[in-house]
Amino acid sequence: MPATLHEHALFAGDPVLAGVHHLNSGIEPHAHDFLEIAVIGTGHGRHVTSQGEHPLRRGQVIVLRPGAWHGFRDCTDLTVANCCLSAQALRGELAALHDIPMLRRLLWTDPVASGTHGVAVTSVDPAAAEEALAEIDLLEHDLGADQRRPGRVLGRLITVLGVLADGREPERQTREATIHPAVSATIARIEAAPAHPWRLDDLARAVSLDPAHLGRLFRRHVGLTPLGFLARLRAERAATLLAHSSLPAARVGAAVGWDDPTYFARRFRTLVGLTPTEYRRRSRSATPPRLSTPAEATGERERS
Structure with missing residues (x-):
């Protein structure tokens, strides 16, 4: 049964939350009131959403809008890198991301499309997946530093999003004009x-x-x-x-x-x-x- 993870209890005042995790058991279905990006690395497992249960593959990128839910089952040595964005920040200091066509599709257009229930699953090539995992690991380190460095955190976030947007499968890389x-x-x-x-x-x-x-x-x-x-x-x-x-x-x-x-x-x-x-x-x-x-x-x- 889904639990709900709340940004006020997790973000500690930052607009971003990040971490690299290794799973050897399932994660109960859960919802979020923030946006989550999960990048799948090595290992095995199954992904559970309102659309059913599907095997996970290295290089998959899962984007969940606030209110969406998912879970993991039958995980064995599964590496998952999470990059989460505060819904409040997406309406505030991170709102400019919506004006960048490739990020607008990644974070807004695909997961809000009709019938998705707020969940979009796409893939990047293996090299992009490894780079994204490494950058999310560095982002986690920046967020945990004793001295707050919001500029560095923002720069690292943009790098993570850029790697994922550039590394998507060719059919997902559509040219889009600047938003009207x-x-x-x-x-x-x-x-x-x-x-x-x-x-x-x-x-x-x-x-x-x-x-x-x-x-x-x-x-x-x-x-x-x-x-x-x-x-x-x-x-x-x-x-x-x-x-x-x-x-x-x-x-x-x-x-x-x-x-x-x-x-x-x-x-x-x-x-x-x-x-x-x-x-x-x-x-x-x-x-x-x-x-x-x-x-x-x-x-x-x-x-x-």
């Missing part, structure tokens, strides 16, 4: 007030575009329609509230813009893979997973 200003403005408007009853024509009017044209631009740059992006954002915010607060599920839905409890439950399950009640119950009923260290291993409207 109308898309950036619409994203900012939605993120500032996700509970607002946005209509597509209102969003389009605000950026002086035809609704159909704005929809095409969003699909090109984000992988979703504007209202699809709104729904994903609402689901991520709802997941955080379900895990952190004691608000009844119906009030959680209303807080993020879905006033109808039945509709909220249906949309949340579609986007996350669990009903709100299941997500909350599982996030609180299991012992949070623990990764072993190397030493231990030796016109359109979103309904309300």
Whole structure:
């Protein structure tokens, strides 16, 4: 049953968390209220998500948006390097990453695409995987240093993301134009007030575009329609509230813009893979997973 890992308890004030781990047992399914990137190294194991259970391969890169869940089973000498980004930082000091096309696809477009439940799995070549593992190890060291070096941490993070973006399988390396200003403005408007009853024509009017044209631009740059992006954002915010607060599920839905409890439950399950009640119950009923260290291993409207 998934537990939920919370950024306020893990990040210690930093926007980034990193570590290289060696697994010889399973990790119970767990959710996050932050973004996680897991790079698979040597060893064997199976990955569990709402999409089922699949064998892990060296060089796989797993990206999970806030609210998504996963786990590991049957691990033998499995090396996993984790690089986690605070959701708050992604809306703040790390927001500029969204303006870099290759990182926008890695961190936003692929894992928020329809039907993914916030999880994207891709692959990099073996050399890129080894480089990413080494850089994440160095990032962990920088984060653990006695003296805080935010500039070095940021530089190391960009290096990790760049290695993963450059090393993806050739079919994933698509050329993308700089994000259209109308898309950036619409994203900012939605993120500032996700509970607002946005209509597509209102969003389009605000950026002086035809609704159909704005929809095409969003699909090109984000992988979703504007209202699809709104729904994903609402689901991520709802997941955080379900895990952190004691608000009844119906009030959680209303807080993020879905006033109808039945509709909220249906949309949340579609986007996350669990009903709100299941997500909350599982996030609180299991012992949070623990990764072993190397030493231990030796016109359109979103309904309300």
